[in-house]
Amino acid sequence: TVTALVAANAFGDVIGQGPANLPWPNMVPSDLVGSSFGQNTTLGVIVTDAALTKSECLVLAQGAHDGYARAITPPHCRVDGDAVVAAATGTVPAASAEDPRRLGQVELLRWMAVRATADALATLAEVAPAGPIPWIDPPV
Incomplete structure (x- = not known):
């Protein structure tokens, strides 16, 4: 069994969220840095019940990316702080090394x-509201 828990505030668009956040064809480097630098990230946790080593958990985290x-x-914009960690509970045995x-x-x-x-x-794209989230983003 493998499950994922993800929190997203990506610079790019999550599937189902509509047009891109910025006018990509006309964007210049100053737009990129000025608009989002240090404000975007996608964080994830992958958990499996398989018995895996630390190195094998890294393989799962890479898969999540x-x-x-x-x-x-x-994906993986330079202004994003994307990260994923993986954990294995070890309740389901795997083949020997x-x-x-x-x-x-x-x-x-x-x-x-x-x-x-x-x-x-x-x-997340289906259930999250588009645009600013009222309880997080200050009014403009």
């Missing part, structure tokens, strides 16, 4: 992390 790239346009099936199991879990992250962001 692929989920960001599937669901945010444009010497067993060649272990690689396939970890790859399947990585793919599940990609899908879970992209799905979590798509769900």
